[in-house]
Amino acid sequence: MSGTLYIVSTPIGNLEDLTFRAHRTLKEVQIIAAEDTRHTQKLCSHYGIGTTLTSYHDFNKEEKTPILLEKILEGQSVALVSDAGTPLISDPGYYLLTRAIAKNIPIVPIPGPSAILTALAVSGLPTDAFRYEGFLPKKSGARSRVLQALAEEPQTIILFETPHRIKATLAEIQEIFGTRHLVLARELTKTYEEIIRGSAEEILGKYQTKTPKGEMTLVIAGKPKPKKPPKRKMGANHHLSESVLGDMPPDVLE
Ligand code: SAM
Numbered sequence: 001m002s003g004t005l006y007i008v009s010t011p012i013g014n015l016e017d018l019t020f021r022a023h024r025t026l027k028e029v030q031i032i033a034a035e036d037t038r039h040t041q042k043l044c045s046h047y048g049i050g051t052t053l054t055s056y057h058d059f060n061k062e063e064k065t066p067i068l069l070e071k072i073l074e075g076q077s078v079a080l081v082s083d084a085g086t087p088l089i090s091d092p093g094y095y096l097l098t099r100a101i102a103k104n105i106p107i108v109p110i111p112g113p114s115a116i117l118t119a120l121a122v123s124g125l126p127t128d129a130f131r132y133e134g135f136l137p138k139k140s141g142a143r144s145r146v147l148q149a150l151a152e153e154p155q156t157i158i159l160f161e162t163p164h165r166i167k168a169t170l171a172e173i174q175e176i177f178g179t180r181h182l183v184l185a186r187e188l189t190k191t192y193e194e195i196i197r198g199s200a201e202e203i204l205g206k207y208q209t210k211t212p213k214g215e216m217t218l219v220i221a222g223k224p225k226p227k228k229p230p231k232r233k234m235g236a237n238h239h240l241s242e243s244v245l246g247d248m249p250p251d252v253l254e
Contacts, residue, residue: 003030003077005068005100007093009086009112013215014189015046022110023047030076033068035092039083056080061095068096072105079110084215086114090134090160116158119185119217122195123156126222130156136169143169147176150220157220163213167204173220174200181221187214 006025011017026032026049033056034040040053056064068078082091100107116132131153136143150157161169166184173182179199186194192214196203 001075002105003072003075004106004108005072006079006108006110007087008079008081008110010043010081010084012084012113012115012189017113017189019112022112025110026051026079029079031078033078033080035082040081057092061092065096065099069099069103089114115188115217118188119219120158123183123219125156125219130158132158135160144172147172151176152223154222156222159218161216161218163211166212166216167207170200170204183219184216186212186216
């Protein structure tokens with residue numbers, strides 16, 4: 001009988017954020033396929049998990065996928081983890097998952113932390129609809145084209161950014177988005193967690209003499225909806241002919 005492929009979320013910084021179920025799964029499977037085995041080893045050592053680790057990342061996925069699938073088909077279970085958060089979210093795993101689905105291998109999610117929802121939940125920006133864009137392109141032309149398109153997006157926007165690009169990105173956002181409200185969520189769940197709110201200019205002002213360090217996620221307000229013209233109130237003893245009423249927008253007639 002085939003084993004199972006578990007997609008296991010791990011902490012985005014604070015090791016206490018590993019769920020009980022993730023802990024049990026990582027203990028019980030035969031293999032943990034990890035983006036960086038040294039990184040995951042720290043988590044395993046912290047929790048006394050002795051499961052065999054093997055590396056699985058974008059550069060060895062073509063060679064490693066058939067090996068892992070064969071082991072699962074022989075009856076072993078594999079847990080896929082990334083360095084932090086939920087695998088496949090700007091992290092390796094898509095190649096393995098799609099091939100496992102094609103082989104009818106049972107797939108079980110073990111949900112847990114992800115920087116996207118963690119940042120969104122504390123942003124104070126609308127959460128009913130949002131657009132996750134991952135990392136912006138590195139090349140400046142492509143980057144500014146993506147930002148120009150995002151400026152038209154009415155939903156809350158979530159981006160990942162790195163410390164060495166954050167200032168340039170904020171400067172570009174200031175230019176393209178103007179005074180739009182945004183939130184820089186830095187080092188979430190860690191000792192130096194910081195959540196800064198304001199326009200790109202205001203946030204940049206905070207970092208005039210230093211560069212923000214660590215992991216960071218940007219949450220940007222969607223494009224504001226155009227304001228509706230104020231409703232015009234009509235007095236009760238206004239008598240309009242039916243032809244005039246017929247031409248009026250419904251909100252005026254409320
Ligand atoms: N799969 C991960 C997830 O579900 O959160 C995301 C992986 S992506 C390669 C890594 C990026 O996530 C970082 O560069 C940063 O933008 C964001 N990130 C990860 N941990 C974070 C944290 N503790 N605080 C803020 N952003 C974080």
